[in-house]
Amino acid sequence: MVRRLGVRDAVVVGMSAMIGAGIFSAFAPAAAAGGSGLLIGLGVAALVAYCNATSSARLAALYPTSGGTYVYARHRLGDLWAGQAGWAFIVGKIASCAAMALTLGSYVAPGHVRLVAVLAVAALTVLGWAGVQRSTQLSTVIVVVSLAALLVVVLSAFRGGTADTSNLQPFPGADVGGILQSAGLLFFAFAGYARVATLGEEVRDPVRTIPRAIAIALTVVLVVYVVVGLSALLAIGAPGLAASPAPLQTVVESGSWAAWAPAVRVGAAAASLGALLALLLGVSRTVVAVARDRPRISGLARLHEQSRTPRTAEVAVGVVVVVLVATLDLRGAIGFSSFGVLVYYAIANASALTLRRDEGRPPRVVPLVGLLGCLVLACTLPRAAVAAGLVVVLGAAIEWAVRRRMPASRRPA
Structure with missing residues (x-):
């Protein structure tokens, strides 16, 4: 690939991957867990995200192939941990799809959240059949629309007459454990930061450029999130955030800027649809990569003859997402994804x-x-999310043990 991206370009890529639907949904469960301490949780989540992205960047430079941690773990730790990484990624991102769909429903049609979520998943799965991709131009538009909606939220809090410093009082029952849980849930809002780490073949002087771009992008996004979170807390307080299925819309509706609430709904809808499309496409392709290594599920790797798209994998992912949408609430989906x-x-x-x-x-x-x-x-997330996540971890370990017992001739190369 041509090395044409500088620090500024890489920063833009990172910001476009991070500023999206997560911020429109994660504040409610984070406020329920940590109260006004969610602002501390944001800092903790950002620190962990920075470490993760830096480690991934160094590994990506050494192993510049697709597959991410699945590939790194296979080389550095062995097949057991590679399998754990692969399944954790697929399951986590499928749960992210459910969370994005539920976020869309919460802002667009509060009385029909699950119906709207299911219809969105079905429609975008069909678009995936046709080979529709989320382009760079579309990503830019989504970021601009999202930032405009977040600006409305901030201005409504400070100019709409609702800002009240008494709302920053500690939430009853919030403690260190609650703040750490809020950090785990808010980690969901930083999803996408590692996109910078995958640019090793496209940036100039990647050893210096990628770490700088990661630090700058995370810092800028953290500032945006802190400003929005502080505005939301000042406007309606942690109890108000925790009780709302569409927290940022509630912030705007609470003051004299209520007429601007549709702008927030549009921003949330655009961010959710864009993220959902990208996730459905990305997860289905990851399923194809994993299925090629596993004879028992190799059918998921089939490509459609005409469109050359992995329709089988796309349908399978879509069905699982619909099941999660029907059975999980937004907090559960975010917790499961974060785990x-x-x-x-x-x-x-x-x-x-x-x-x-x-x-x-x-x-x-x-x-x-x-x-x-x-x-x-991961351990401080809601118990149901931890329990479900541990089932996935156990399942991946069992799958590894079964594969290990297979005759050498039947194992994938």
Whole structure:
């Protein structure tokens, strides 16, 4: 690939991947867990995200192939951990699809959340059949629309007469555990930061450019999130955020800027649809990659003769997402997604810890903080999310054991 991207270009890529639907949905469950301490949770989530992205960037430079942590873990830790990473990623991102669909329904049609979510998943799955992709231009439009909606939220809090510093009082029952849980849930809102780490073949001087771009993009996004979170807390307080299925819309509706609430709905809808389309396409392609290594599910890797798209995998992913939409609420979907992605990046950090100095090893403290941070945040998530996530971890271990017992001639190369 041509190395034409500088620091500014890489920062824009990172911001476009992070500023999206997550911020429109994650504040409600985070406020329920940590109260006004969610602002501290934001900082913790950003720190863990930075460590994860830095570790991933160093590994991507050493193994510049598709597959992410699945590939890194196979080389550094073995097939057991590679399988854990692969399944954690797929399950976590499928749960993210459900969360995006539920976010769309919460803002567009509060009385018919699940119906709208199911229809959105079905429609975007069909678009995927036709080979429709989310272009760079569309991503830019979504970021601009999202930022405009977030600006409305901030202005409505400070100019709409609702800002009240008494709303920053600690939420009853919030403690360190609650703040850490809020960090785990808000980690969901930073999803996409590692997109910068995959640009190793496209940026100039990647050893210097990628770490700088990651730090700048995360800092800018963290500032945006803190400003929005502070505005929301000042406007309606942690109890108001926790009780609302569409928290940022509620912030605008609470003051004299209520007429601007449709702008927030449009921003949330655009961000949710864009994220959902990108996730459905990405997860189905990851399923194809994993299925090619596994004879028992190799049918999922089939491509349609005319469109050359993985319709079987797309339908399978769509069906699972619909099941999650029908059975989980938004908080459950976000928690389940966060658990899977935190496990995925814990394995990435563990892989980075095995790097030697001549392999571009980051300072030891970075992957160590990332690994411990991922494990702590994963364990503090809602119990149902942790239990479901542990089932996935156990299932991946069983699958590895079964594959290990297969005759060598039947194992994938």
